[in-house]
Amino acid sequence: MVRRYVFGTPIETDAVINKPEASKGAAPYVEKNGDVLLYDMQPGDIVYGLGENVRGINKRGWIYVSNCSDDPNHQEDTKSLYGAHNFIIVSGEDSRPFGLFLDTPDKIVFDIGYTVNSRMTISMDSGSYELYVIEAESLEGIVKEFRQMIGMPFLPPKWAFGFGQSRWSYRTSEEVREVVRQYRSSHIPIDSIYLDIDYMERYKDFTIDRERFPDFEKLVEELKEQGIHLVPIIDGGVKIEEGYEVYEEGVRNRYFCKDENGEDFVVGVWPGRCHFPDMLNDEARKWFGGKYKYLLDKGIDGFWNDMNEPAIFYSERRLRMVFDKIEEYRTMNLDVKTFFEFKDLVASLEKNPEDYRSFYHNYRGQSIRHDRVHNLFGYYMTRSAGEAFEELEPEKRILMFSRSSYIGMHRYGGVWTGDNKSWWSHLLMNLKMLPSLNMCGFLYSGADIGGFGSDATEDLVLRWLALGIFVPLMRNHAADGTRRQEAYAFGNTEAFAEIIGLRYRLLPYLYSEFMKAALKNEMYARPLGFVWPGDSIARRVEDQLMIGESIMIAPVYEQNAAGRVVYLPEPMKMLRFAKGDVTEEKVLPAGHHFVEIPLEEVVLFIRRGHILPLASGGERVGDIDWNDLKLYHFAGPGALYELYDDDGISRRVELEKNLRRLVL
Amino acid sequence: MVRRYVFGTPIETDAVINKPEASKGAAPYVEKNGDVLLYDMQPGDIVYGLGENVRGINKRGWIYVSNCSDDPNHQEDTKSLYGAHNFIIVSGEDSRPFGLFLDTPDKIVFDIGYTVNSRMTISMDSGSYELYVIEAESLEGIVKEFRQMIGMPFLPPKWAFGFGQSRWSYRTSEEVREVVRQYRSSHIPIDSIYLDIDYMERYKDFTIDRERFPDFEKLVEELKEQGIHLVPIIDGGVKIEEGYEVYEEGVRNRYFCKDENGEDFVVGVWPGRCHFPDMLNDEARKWFGGKYKYLLDKGIDGFWNDMNEPAIFYSERRLRMVFDKIEEYRTMNLDVKTFFEFKDLVASLEKNPEDYRSFYHNYRGQSIRHDRVHNLFGYYMTRSAGEAFEELEPEKRILMFSRSSYIGMHRYGGVWTGDNKSWWSHLLMNLKMLPSLNMCGFLYSGADIGGFGSDATEDLVLRWLALGIFVPLMRNHAADGTRRQEAYAFGNTEAFAEIIGLRYRLLPYLYSEFMKAALKNEMYARPLGFVWPGDSIARRVEDQLMIGESIMIAPVYEQNAAGRVVYLPEPMKMLRFAKGDVTEEKVLPAGHHFVEIPLEEVVLFIRRGHILPLASGGERVGDIDWNDLKLYHFAGPGALYELYDDDGISRRVELEKNLRRLVL
DSSP states (O other): OEEEEEESOOOOOOOOSSOOOBOOSOOSSOEEETTEEEEEOOTTOEEEEOSSOSSOSSOTTEEEEEOOOOOOOOOTTOOOOSEEOOEEEEEOSSSOOEEEEEEOSSOEEEEESSSSTTEEEEEESSSOEEEEEEEOSSHHHHHHHHHHHHOOOOOOOGGGGSOEEOOTTOOSHHHHHHHHHHHHHHTOOOOEEEEOGGGSSTTOTTOOOTTTOTTHHHHHHHHHHTTOEEEEEEESOEEOOTTOHHHHHHHHTTOBOBOTTSSBOOEEETTEEEEOBOTTSHHHHHHHHHTTHHHHTTTOOEEEEESTTTOOSEEHHHHHHHHHHHHHHTTSOOOHHHHHHHHHHHHTTTTOHHHHTSOEEEETTEEEEGGGGGGGHHHHHHHHHHHHHHHHOTTSOOEEEESSEETTGGGTOEEEOOSOBSOHHHHHHHHHHHHHHHHTTOOSEEOEETOSBSOOOHHHHHHHHHHHTTSSSOEEOOOTTSOOOSTTSSSOHHHHHHHHHHHHHHHHHHHHHHHHHHHTTOOSEEOHHHHOTTOTTGGGOOSOEEETTTEEEOOOOSTTOSEEEEEESSOEEEEEEETTEEEEEEEEOSEEEEEEOOTTOEEEEEETTEEEEEOOOOSSGGGOOTTSOEEEEESOTTOEEEEEOOOSSOSOOOTGGGEEEEEO | OEEEEEESOOOOOOOOSSOOOBOOSOOSSOEEETTEEEEEOOTTOEEEEOSSOSSOSSOTTEEEEEOOOOOOOOOTTOOOOSEEOOEEEEEOSSSOOEEEEEEOSSOEEEEESSSSTTEEEEEESSSOEEEEEEEOSSHHHHHHHHHHHHOOOOOOOGGGGSOEEOOTTOOSHHHHHHHHHHHHHTTOOOOEEEEOGGGSSTTOTTOOOTTTOTTHHHHHHHHHHTTOEEEEEEESOEEOOTTOHHHHHHHHTTOBOBOTTSSBOOEEETTEEEEOBOTTSHHHHHHHHHTTHHHHTTTOOEEEEESTTTOOSEEHHHHHHHHHHHHHHTTSOOOHHHHHHHHHHHHTTTTOHHHHTSOEEEETTEEEEGGGGGGGHHHHHHHHHHHHHHHHOTTSOOEEEESSEETTGGGTOEEEOOSOBSOHHHHHHHHHHHHHHHHTTOOSEEOEETOSBSOOOHHHHHHHHHHHTTSSSOEEOOOTTSOOOSTTSSSOHHHHHHHHHHHHHHHHHHHHHHHHHHHTTOOSEEOHHHHOTTOTTGGGOOSOEEETTTEEEOOOOSTTOSEEEEEESSOEEEEEEETTEEEEEEEEOSEEEEEEOOTTOEEEEEETTEEEEEOOOOSSGGGOOTTOOEEEEESOTTOEEEEEOOOSSOSOOOTGGGEEEEEO
């Protein structure tokens, strides 16, 4: 059951599409104290949710701020990442679970036992917001109720479940071709190549640098013939440049965000001086969405939206101020106080909170200061694309994922989890974020495999891939200046081919589970506590997941480990894959087991009574033979797996029609 | 057996005090290729060592640069911390282990399977260095050989094994008194309070701010009566200020490092413009060491040496250059290239490699550019104090630990591991560094409990203390601006008192094991692989340690964990402490066990055939009754524990005379 409580005069976010009637009276569970909601946690309570955030699947013990931020340092003490996903579930040891969704487009602070161990406080920026209280018998029931309310997730095309390779940046057509050549000649399966900012002319959205990509259209065509999709990036800021159509149209039609004097607000991002399209303005949004046609027309069928928190390197005004102020430090004896002031002055240029209070949207006819609706920018940018795609490509799914997001955006695109690092801890964080994002509606998601910033090692990328093969968005991406980390860039290319190849063997199952989860408002990846809520050990497991109904994964995320301890809440059948094939099937009793997992191998665990259909693989999604599936199982005769399949491209899908019964 | 190989004309570091004759011919194990040493690792090889560094006890899979650095961001991809500890041990699965020590005061790069998984390359900055190859039957044998060669570690006074509280900064006498009052009134044991930079007058070494500490001498006395030692910080740079004695003497006697024109080199650190005392110059070192007398005379008997990598915020010359260059960016369109250039320009002020090539030491009569001897600065600063203490306090151990270090410094002081963060991963890093430091001679060491930077939570500090009670240097320390994390600062003060209290119950055992390890050139904390080298699982355990001969620890280092999996290589007896006392004794068979460990409890494991003597505790080290020990054990009648004890203060200690046989 969902109850909705309205406080003040909330700004509509369009997060919820199926709103229950507003309830009167006090909301249950939480105590309202001004703009703060309080809840006293029991020692055994676990708090799930908050989507894209650092730390555990259990969010207790830290303070999280919903304030979409461009922050490439995802550390334990990071409070805000790129998304704002204000949905939590409290799971008591003995009590019925309940969920809370706070719907407001501005900042929220979730203090989940940071200040006082046993106390949760949710602090709103303003007195206007909507609170949804969700109750059900089970954790999955709560997720289902919530997801029904916020609508069905974005469905990517089937090819987007293939492996993708990205880098900031592949700088020329030739470099793209070379990457593809390397993959194809090493027989490492791949379905997509991503273009980061350098394909554009001076970082201008909806342009192509014709010096470096003179034959862009031909390249798209050529790759398509090889079964590879080219996926360009689109940024949140539009370059100020005379003669640049997008800029000129935006100025002419007043489609850009304004400063307090009504002038187009000037910020610095990749191209230098930019304006922000007013994504919240219906007309501007429609206009910006229409611009994707420029690339659709060239055969592009997938995009990623970046820098849409929106990221700000500096505002023009602050930049001038800082340069003036720097002068004052010139003649000082810079000591502990003044030297750090000087450093902070320069550091304060980026994402300065004051700058976010200095520009305005025209939202539903009203001028609204940006900070009041900050968390919607990325959502509405992606919505602009999503709505355009529905018009421009009514028959075809277009791949779309975004860096910034808010609940509701999940209907228009997936998310990647931004600029992580080549750290082992970020491999584990990838695993932990997955179910939290699923709860919030984001099914199509993934982290940059191998890590974006910093330098990767061969073993890190291999281990990360061994997790990544279970993650819907499976993409290797790395930053400018870092070590090359393509699957062929290290010594042991065969192992890379085998592990990525396994993705293609698993794909019918993974796609089936993804689509069923999307269509039935379920989770694709579940924490063990969702499946075994009565098992006190399972509830605390932070490094294993159920993927779909049949399998549990327990990846290795520590360097130099020969294996790891795996917890089985019930007997399961372990499947070991070596050289791309099953080399061991072994039933293990419930309990803790140390399982050896060499670098080149993958293990997974089949749940009792369940079936894992396995294809023979392929080098691109289109190669996979869905009619030639081998059924691995830990079940008796008559056991059933319902395989979902479709053409992988049509927007209109029907669950029942597309189910195939596989019986032992 | 130790063999020494000399290449080129090495600069003497005084790391090794017992040098074997130089060997002729090629060194075994490694292949020399120019200034690079190569070793091909077997898949099962573990590489131990490198002292203070990030990542695992097993150093494989990363690149480490010995280049003492002031870097408060200890991340997975950090390559240099504050120390340079060029000792490694390669432990093969089937082959005899061997150790390598590279003795050179400049930079070394250890690529231990980063570039190529199976390959170790050690790259020297110059062709002049000494290589020691150490062989023995066991890992412990290698450590013993190495440690015999580098000399006995610094012995701290017994009180320095008590708990210490620090913060940047306790700013007044009154604040110090208040901290003590809080500890004493909460009955949380404590033996020391640390003074960070603000006790000084304008951050000038060997001064006291008389406005904030008008009664410094009285404070020292008063605290001493309460059994509390005040431990002030000393920095590596000397403020340029007319009338300041240390500055004026240094200038007059040419005791400061020079720039290339022979002028005193000017750098910015805490006080602003400073000079570096030339710690490598015998005369200057003697002079600087003598300055500690100023505080010894006031009753101070412990110090910590900081900023001695040496840290550089800026050099005067670079600062001027940067200010000039900034002007050029004023009028540009700052885009992806120029904006980051501008930011990097400001960032490049700190620890700029060029600045480290811009000043000179007078070392043994020769002018040597700093970068050639960079890794000795912290060592020689601490040596200056250590040598002075021997003269000034010939009968008394003075507590001393340093941030920067090089092997050899372990004879003059311990180390704390610098500016960590309030991160769970840094709790684990504390554990991992401990044995690595022990190998290199640093027995008295510890990390800032609760974390220096970032904000701590109650559970983090409790869990960290539950490790910290086993760490020789047990100190809670936090940075300016962070949340208060004293043991009384959170709700559950009783649990803090109980866990810290346990330290005082364990102290006779811990002190005994520490002193035996120091006097016998053994390790106080050992990785499991040292004890069970034939156990392939034990060899890979990175989160448990043997502490002394009798006990194994397995602390919880994950938030919200109800317990953890512990690996027992052989049957052990688990001891559970709750409310400060043993509440469970249970023999567990070899293998993996999930052990519940509530936040307020501590478990440890007694090794078969061994005894753990436990005192009844106290609120300061002096309170502990060493004659009233209860023997917990996993052994039969006749089993023996040799307890080391002494007066805890005399410099001269004799192992045999101070051993007491405790028999079951």
